[in-house]
Amino acid sequence: xxxxxxxxxxxxxxxxxxxTLSCSQTLNHNVMYWYQQxxxxxxxxLFHYYxxxxxxxxxxxxxxxxxxxxxxxxxxxxxxxxxxxxxxxxCATSRDPPGMGRETQYxxxxxxxxVL
Amino acid sequence: DAKTTQPPSMDCAEGxxxxxxxxxxxxxxxxxxxxxxxxxxxxxxxxxxxxxNNETNEMASLIITEDRKSSTLILPHATLRDTxxxxxxxxxxxxxxxQGNLIFGKGTKLSVKP
Numbered sequence: 001x002x003x004x005x006x007x008x009x010x011x012x013x014x015x016x017x018x019x020t021l022s023c024s025q026t027l028n029h030n031v032m033y034w035y036q037q038x039x040x041x042x043x044x045x046l047f048h049y050y051x052x053x054x055x056x057x058x059x060x061x062x063x064x065x066x067x068x069x070x071x072x073x074x075x076x077x078x079x080x081x082x083x084x085x086x087x088x089x090x091c092a093t094s095r096d097p098p099g100m101g102r103e104t105q106y107x108x109x110x111x112x113x114x115v116l
Numbered sequence: 117d118a119k120t121t122q123p124p125s126m127d128c129a130e131g132x133x134x135x136x137x138x139x140x141x142x143x144x145x146x147x148x149x150x151x152x153x154x155x156x157x158x159x160x161x162x163x164x165x166x167x168x169n170n171e172t173n174e175m176a177s178l179i180i181t182e183d184r185k186s187s188t189l190i191l192p193h194a195t196l197r198d199t200x201x202x203x204x205x206x207x208x209x210x211x212x213x214x215q216g217n218l219i220f221g222k223g224t225k226l227s228v229k230p
Contacts, residue, residue: 004159042203042220042221042222042223043154043160043218043220044220045217045218045219057217090159090160091159092159092160098207098217098218104162104165105160105162105218106162107159107160107161108159109157109158109159110157110158110159
């Protein structure tokens with residue numbers, strides 16, 4: 001059974017047109033993360049929510065925003081996608097917040113974003 | 117920046133043990149060693165983690181040297197489905213700032229061949 005669900009698996013948007021990627025989880029985990037993974041590169045953390053607390057990475061562009069309306073759902077909003085934002089976007093969850101050093105993160109299958 | 121060094125690629129014959137090395141010479145006493153893997157076009161998958169002692173689970177074994185400066189992930193009987201990029205990640209147990217985040221390095225691309 002899928003635990004971290006990302007829809008759609010592939011998303012096409014136009015340059016400058018806002019786009020929202022979705023993530024849901026059935027694990028009832030406290031923490032949800034968004035990573036960006038460009039082609040042939042390692043995943044890079046954009047931000048995470050610990051419950052309702054939003055934690056942005058220092059080098060995440062302002063163009064990227066996130067919302068977490070409830071425990072199960074988290075959204076990634078890209079306000080004005082550029083060609084450089086084409087990537088795989090990965091959602092992950094963990095029961096405990098990052099920094100405890102022991103928690104396991106569970107990843108979804110990712111949404112591949114194409115910007116035309 | 118990632119605190120680990122891994123070979124960029126390795127090959128392994130199907131059915132044989134795959135031994136993936138990782139160097140983390142600057143590891144601190146409160147840092148864990150984590151291993152994740154990413155099969156093509158999928159999200160990363162947790163494999164195993166450890167602090168000082170060797171660890172084993174249903175997927176793999178983790179051998180950490182006594183000085184903790186390096187470790188080896190062992191897949192005892194590699195199958196074609198184990199072909200993936202394997203990431204060795206060192207992360208601190210701290211709630212301050214981003215210290216506990218997963219920081220992925222380049223990883224090792226393991227190819228299991230028939």
